Amino acid sequence: MRFFLRLTITMVLSLLILTVDAQEYIADSVVFKSSIDTLQYGATITKPNTGSNFAAIVIVSGTGPQDREGTMGGTKWFTILADHLTKNGYAVLRMDDRGVGQTTGAYEVATTYDFAQDALQAVAFLKKYPEIDPERIGLLGHSEGGAAISIAASQSKDVKFLISLSGLAMNGLDALITQNESLVNAAPLKDREKKRFHEVNALMFAKAYQYADSTNTEQKMNEVYENWRKRDSAFFALQEDKFDTFRFPIHRYAPQVATPWYRYFVRYNAEMYLGDVMAPILAINGDRDNMVVPHNLEMWKKYAGRGKNKQVETHLLLGLNHLLQPEELNKQYDGTNREKIGLAPEVLTIITNWLKMNSF
Template sequence: MKNSIIIILLCCGFSLSAQDKVFQISSDSVSFKSADGQLTFGGTLTKPIGKKSFPTLVFLSGTGKQDRDGTMAGHKIFLEIATYLSQHGIAVLRTDDRGVGKTTGVYETATTGNFAEDALTAIAYLKNRKDINPATIGLIGHSEGGASMSIAAAQSKDVKFLISLSGVAMSGLDNLYKQNEDLVAASALPDYDKKRSNEINTIMFKVAYKYANSDSMEVKLNETYQTWKLKDDAYFKTLNIQFDHFRFPIYSYVRTAIGPWYRYFIQYDAPKTIGAIKVPILAINGDKDLYVAADSNLANWKSYAAAGGNNNVTTIKMPGLNHLLLPCQTCDAAEYTKIQSGVSPEVLAIIKNWIDKTIR
């Protein structure tokens, strides 16, 4: 895989050539409403100055309330990417999530499907602007944003291309399995606690999936945990270890699981959704990502799209990058705030060059 990455990087060319032009950019605060008038979205639209026609991207954030700049662990990921792309001839609209900044609504009651609706609302707004070409509007999604942008693209022909940054291309249940297994494997837990973590996570996820549309989910999850706990207590006694430090956060997990977001996400059907997408897709993942596994998700972008007849999919695994596409050493979440550098310059160049080749 590393050899193929090197080939891709060389062909993309990260240094500016004589033909490349760096534009000054405009950065304007914008506001628009949902079709029913219930939500107001606040955002920022950056555009290259002096360029009459250009592709336009709409940002979709990952899980958790985020502002328009994509501020995560002290890094303004979306602002950095948007600035670079606009300087290279591509407009970018990024908005505050529901309940954040200038955007109204309640984030906690929204689902991945609602975030897809928000993206389509943003596209509808852009289509009504005389300075935006409606034929070249695409979506760029980070993490869960990969799933929400896929839902939007499967639903609407207004989406002309997709760019996934550490984006989810697994079904919700599979994503939960894989993500938690990877986080447990990378943790400092002793092996016997890793075994217990994987066991209870798997059991609880299966029950949550089974009862995702049921009013009895909360009862079933608590019953399942209590049954497992009896068996686990007996298992721990066989280890002859004095103190048991393992704790499964049963209360907080159940509170999350019975909410609308979790019920929707755990049922997300990636093969069906991505199989319905007919537009070009670029998917980039860091090989040190502990939240969205590079190999399995990149493979899914290709195979699920191909199953639906779409072979216009480019996937790139970047060495040494974490979930935020930052260069890392330990690559765990605790390191994020310590990283001084920004988004990998290679990633920025790949996005620009792919758009130049595919969309213009």
């Protein structure tokens, strides 16, 4: 595969564009079984054409069912990562999420904890795979994948390093609150509407946490919302604007809160898992990320080894969004050509330099 640099008049930062030349490294499509349940995983392993005893990296996806290419915003994220890393001497495994492609199971009933177990099954598979060094296998997680790799590393010494790309290191409740505050603040809304969203969101998240183990969670959320709506309507009636366009999607939110994923995530305790991780960690975030806010980076150092893990390196990169792409450039592309936007080159450079500096 080859990368070409695409320059535009308005573009200061060049982006990597992927083309295919299969002669540069080996790409194997594999299927392997779980050792703890009946799941089957479909994946692709890339490794250099020459050499042996390669360090290996398992890519762990974020929220939402994704295939092994990791297509997000039109960009084949995982393919680009695997291509870059393999060209730099590393083996990479990227797999289909549960219920996608060749991987069995049902994504909709799985939790972040389950995704961590999937990552550990991939590590176990790689330990026995030809030309892989079993003592140099690490995990790379994006978004919610940051939480999944933290859980996995806390449970197995086979995980020798972690790489977080916009990866979550905050508690689940805190993450939900800050994420929605960031999204609302960035939205083209009047200040009064933003205030109402912040109020109802904070209330709903707190109640979702409170009733996470309840058998009638959905009913409780509807009751909480209805009480808020009555108070809000009474207040709005006193305002000069006669037309109230504010809408909170309770019909979608309440059923979501009752799902296994949400029940687990809202109670997710990042410190409990990261506190047991002493492996080296690299964490990268963009300062334009509205999904995993920049403050999240501090948690990697604060929580890892309960603050005693000194092998934690963090980078906050200016102008990059949740996909670690330049936010301003991303806005110039529509769905027909956004696949030409890759990860910002400095992200890939930081990863490669860090791996080599730590002798992986």
